[in-house]
Amino acid sequence: MGDDLRIQLLRYRGTYGGLTAALLACGVATAVWHDQEAVLITGSLLTMVLWCFACAYAAYEVFRVLHAADDYLLLSVPGGGRAAVLVRGLALLIWLAVLAVVEVGCWAAAWVVRDAGPSAAQIAYAAGTRVVSLTAFLALAVLLALATKPLRARTWALISTIGALAVLIIAIGALQLALVRLQHPDYVWTMGIDTEYFGISQYATALPLAMRPRDLTSVAQTVLPVTAAVNLAAIGLAAAIWWPLRRQRLNLP
Structure with missing residues (x-):
C-alpha cells in the first residue's frame, strides 16, 4: 500500500500544492492587514472558495475510482475496487x-499579530477537529460512491452521489x-468562516458553521x-457500514 499511496500523493501534488499556496497567501494577508475590513472579507471569501474546490475535487476523484472507465491508475491495487478507493481516499485526506x-x-498567526495568541491546546484542538471533519466528509463520499456503483x-x-452527500452534510x-x-x-x-475571530468555525464535515455568543470575548467560547x-x-457509522463489505471484491471499471 505504501507505494500506491505515494503514487497517489504525487498525482495530486500540483493541484493541492497550488491550493495550499493560495490558502497560505490568504492567511498571510488577513494576518498582516487584520485591521482592514475589506482584506478580511476578501480573504474569508477566497478561503471559502478554495475549500469548496478542494473538497469537491476530492469527492469527485474518489467517485472516479469506482465509476470512471478512464481511471486505470489503481487497477493493480490488491483487493479490488474497495482497496483502491481507500488508497485514493487516504491520499486525498492527507492533502x-x-x-x-x-x-x-x-x-x-493572525491572533498573535493582534497580541491575543491562542494556547497550544487551542491550536491542537482546532487542527484536530478540522481533520476529523474532513475524515467524515471523505468517509461519506467513499460510501456514496460505492452505493451508487x-x-x-x-x-x-x-448526480445521485452529489445529492445524497449534500443531504447528509446538511x-x-x-x-x-x-x-x-x-x-x-x-x-x-x-x-x-467568521472573520472576527479568523476562522475558528465548527464544521459539519466540509460545511463551515460559525457558532458563538453574541458578545464574543474569548476564543475558548467557540470550542464546542x-x-x-x-x-x-x-x-x-461509515466504518460500521464499510466493515461487512471489506472482503467483497469490487472490480474497477
Whole structure:
C-alpha cells in the first residue's frame, strides 16, 4: 500500500500544492492587514472558495475510482475496487489535512499579530477537529460512491452521489446546530468562516458553521466539543457500514 499511496500523493501534488499556496497567501494577508475590513472579507471569501474546490475535487476523484472507465491508475491495487478507493481516499485526506494545518496556522498567526495568541491546546484542538471533519466528509463520499456503483449511467450516479452527500452534510450541520442550541440557547450562528475571530468555525464535515455568543470575548467560547462528536459519529457509522463489505471484491471499471 505504501507505494500506491505515494503514487497517489504525487498525482495530486500540483493541484493541492497550488491550493495550499493560495490558502497560505490568504492567511498571510488577513494576518498582516487584520485591521482592514475589506482584506478580511476578501480573504474569508477566497478561503471559502478554495475549500469548496478542494473538497469537491476530492469527492469527485474518489467517485472516479469506482465509476470512471478512464481511471486505470489503481487497477493493480490488491483487493479490488474497495482497496483502491481507500488508497485514493487516504491520499486525498492527507492533502486536505495539509490545507487544514495551513488554515489553523494562519489563524494562530493572525491572533498573535493582534497580541491575543491562542494556547497550544487551542491550536491542537482546532487542527484536530478540522481533520476529523474532513475524515467524515471523505468517509461519506467513499460510501456514496460505492452505493451508487450499481447505477449504469455515470451521470446519474454522479448526480445521485452529489445529492445524497449534500443531504447528509446538511443533516449533520442541522444536528450540530440543534445540539449546540440545546446547550447554549443564546449562541448565534452563520454559514461560513467568521472573520472576527479568523476562522475558528465548527464544521459539519466540509460545511463551515460559525457558532458563538453574541458578545464574543474569548476564543475558548467557540470550542464546542459536541460538534466534533457528531463528526466522529459520522465516521463511526461509515466504518460500521464499510466493515461487512471489506472482503467483497469490487472490480474497477
